[in-house]
Amino acid sequence: MDDLKRLKSLAAEIADIQAAIALLGWDQQTYMPSGGAEDRGDALSTLSNLVHQKITSPEMGQLLEDLRSQQDEMDPDSNDARLIKVTRRDYEKRVKVSSEWVKEFAKATTMAHSAWEEARKKSDFSIFQSHLENIVRLRRDYSSFFAPYDHVYDPQLDDFEPGMKTAEVQAIFTQVRPVQVSLIKRITAQTAVDDSFMRAHYDEKAQRDFGVEVISRFGYDWNHGRQDKSAHPFTQGFGIGDVRITTRVEPNRMATALFGTMHEAGHALYELGVDPSLRRTPMASGASMALHESQSRMWENLVGRSLAFWKFFYPRFQGVFHSQVEKVSLATFYRGINKVQPSYIRVEADEATYNLHIMLRLELEIALLEGSLAVKDLPQAWNQRMREYLGVIPPNDALGVLQDVHWSEGLFGYFPTYALGNLVSVQLWEVIQKDLPNLDKQMALGEFGELLSWLRQHVHRFGAKFEPQELVQKITGSKINPQPYLRYLQVKYGEIYHL
């Protein structure tokens, strides 16, 4: 029993250091003056090393070994059994990777990130090419630490979706791709929707205030969070009692703050809903990136882009932004915020096109790691798929292969979680609609309490106790399944575009 106590104490210490790391990062993106960058980099590196040392220490290894027999006698779904399991997983993954690799990777990504920034600025892929080649090599080496594996991409994916296999993701995306490609073709054959009101000038403070009103109604508790400004919106928790969001407001693109705020609030509500019994453990966060994204996308899209939601909020919106939308009917507004328009940039993509941006990236990541695609041929492969899936070709690499920061930071295996999140959001939503038959009526009254309670009860409280597929199975009766999302897209856009 003393071993378990010691494990909990180590886990708590690690969680505390990670909370400090989280704050160093949050501050860096919100309030830190530029002159603090060098010291901040050092502090982040020292604290990250401390966490790594604590997780991979011989003491931790011995403890996990000693706890095996005890674990076998526990209820496998108990917090204690799961703490051991989750910690062991992290321990085993980390000890397999050589510290030389970690150092080389840190150096390579630092340089690659600078090169990528310059390459994107000049729209010149050649500046980034050798750096990306280096990163691909390092990511392949990373996989080799986990050999044997079914697929070279499995160890990449597993870092973000614990337990999930490349073959599973490919099987899912194979179902999604043709349906979305065909849907987009049918939509773009229709007359374009008028969404010019979305590019009018919207006062910055009024935009922020409106967002605050919306997420307060969602149930975001300001005693346990706050909203600040940052160049790229994000959510950051420091334990489960303080989960903050940031937002970016663009005066001539009101969708950025409006839907971005709901999106981040969705992430925050997830972590704020983790059961207090998981406090200061590695389970005090989301089950995976996809599950996290399922929550942000649910509040952003299934709630925030629904007609029911706007039945309540549109009169308020019109009251605040009178000059911009006084002549825009609710029907036009709803069509405008749901306009489908194939475009170059992932982060600006609508619900119907977004997943295709992801599939393209996943396919390219896999091809690079398999070695079937050379980095030098990447821009061409990118553009070819853009034409095939979305019917558009980026005019330059800045708007194409260089648009995302992820690869420059060495993030491989991350992209698919965005699309999986979309799929899971609707898979959950189908269950929610059965359990809460009056949800549409409630949303039309600006009431979200039952929805939030349902999410807390079925998703949030478990934190990262269960692996993502395990949790989805538990809630919906099946593993991640794309059919609900495809049904949803076809019904929603069938109506909007009279298909």
Place this chain on the structure above:
Amino acid sequence: MDDLKRLKSLAAEIADIQAAIALLGWDQQTYMPSGGAEDRGDALSTLSNLVHQKITSPEMGQLLEDLRSQQDEMDPDSNDARLIKVTRRDYEKRVKVSSEWVKEFAKATTMAHSAWEEARKKSDFSIFQSHLENIVRLRRDYSSFFAPYDHVYDPQLDDFEPGMKTAEVQAIFTQVRPVQVSLIKRITAQTAVDDSFMRAHYDEKAQRDFGVEVISRFGYDWNHGRQDKSAHPFTQGFGIGDVRITTRVEPNRMATALFGTMHEAGHALYELGVDPSLRRTPMASGASMALHESQSRMWENLVGRSLAFWKFFYPRFQGVFHSQVEKVSLATFYRGINKVQPSYIRVEADEATYNLHIMLRLELEIALLEGSLAVKDLPQAWNQRMREYLGVIPPNDALGVLQDVHWSEGLFGYFPTYALGNLVSVQLWEVIQKDLPNLDKQMALGEFGELLSWLRQHVHRFGAKFEPQELVQKITGSKINPQPYLRYLQVKYGEIYHL
């Protein structure tokens, strides 16, 4: 040579963790939502323990031992020799204190702080009494770890003024007390100064903007700092590239933000001026609390309450706060901001009375530790000295013995540094006036560049390389000496009050 490298690497790690602790504390007082308090307390405690473990580790002890011979061959004023000296000092102090004491003290002060808050609210010393008795006992135990000592108060003082002795402080204060008591008697016999304009309503934002203009002219670099709001103003650095201040604005007390901002900027300029070669070492901060206070008080009082300063700034001040001071002449304004008025509350005290508030506290702290005063008799002893030194008696304990937070946090030995800081500020100022004969003219033109350069050259760049007495000796040719301060008071208030 490898030992020295290892020591530097350990020092850097410790500095990084302390930067994270600093940020956790800064955020707690500026932006943290209330719901984050529990996790924040845990994180602070874990990181403080980590620092303690690293400083007191057997490896550190061995390293310091192995470095002895190497140290003997170094220039004793070199950064390397001083790093070893300062680290050894910290190591030796910390290893002497038992971990049981640390735990008991942490618990006692947590409880005492809550009790003090309640006691002050109800103005009932009895609520706090047993807690303070416990703290006095623990502080006495603390001293015993350092026996033999010349005086039981020495180990308390040494935590804030490295190397300084109680006898030195007493000798200094013995010179100060009668002069200030007599000065105040002569002043209070005069007609009171009219400072009613200081309690007019001043717009909050305009107050903040004016403060920003002032400290920008002082040379506070916003690329290396920022100003936020907090209940109690403070300065916090995270390494020497990012030193932030906070301020509190009171609409009907314009002095709070005006002089508070200059005060905190003085602290910040000190740490921002530390030589980069001391980065990520324990020397990257001020030499002591008194030296730190000498810098804040210099900018607040010797600069900010001078006539020369206001020759430049008063027309600007009148431009911004037209309705409040249009009819107030510069002479009246100057007399108003320098009004002497014995009062109950230390933090509101003017330059002529401030030190007496400190002497009272020092004498009581010493008496409590020596055992010549019982905690239960403290309120009476407090009031008796207030009458004797300042000619006023607090109407209740909330305005008397319960006004300061320090004792509830177990801080003994801290108070004298406030008065020592005042003394040092003028001791330095006399040298500065010889070195910069045009300083008054420069200030009257709003120019502070030469002053800041002088401070950087003679004070700031050394950080905590030298002990406070050593540094003051180096700059002024003598140890801390109260005579310059007493001269300054007599000249300044002789003029203002026509004594």
